[in-house]
Amino acid sequence: MLPNLLAADGKQEEALDMLKRGIALNPYSIRLYETLVMRYVSAKQYDNTLAAMKKELEVFPQDSLIRFMLGRVQGKSPGA
Numbered sequence: 325m326l327p328n329l330l331a332a333d334g335k336q337e338e339a340l341d342m343l344k345r346g347i348a349l350n351p352y353s354i355r356l357y358e359t360l361v362m363r364y365v366s367a368k369q370y371d372n373t374l375a376a377m378k379k380e381l382e383v384f385p386q387d388s389l390i391r392f393m394l395g396r397v398q399g400k401s402p403g404a
Contacts, residue, residue, distance in 0.1 A: 340363055340369075343359055
């Protein structure tokens, strides 16, 4: 995925912008949301990471991985 290549080349902000534009154009691509979450984690932008995770769960409530990760970050048990 191009944003990952950009990030590997040190162009983290450009990668994040590309992912956000991609989501704006295709808001039902789970892969874009997951990649955005991982890019935010890599960039240590934790507030943005949480916001992206919450937004993804609004669109994809069945995503158990993101729900689990969000629960861990928020200090909740996985089943909560």
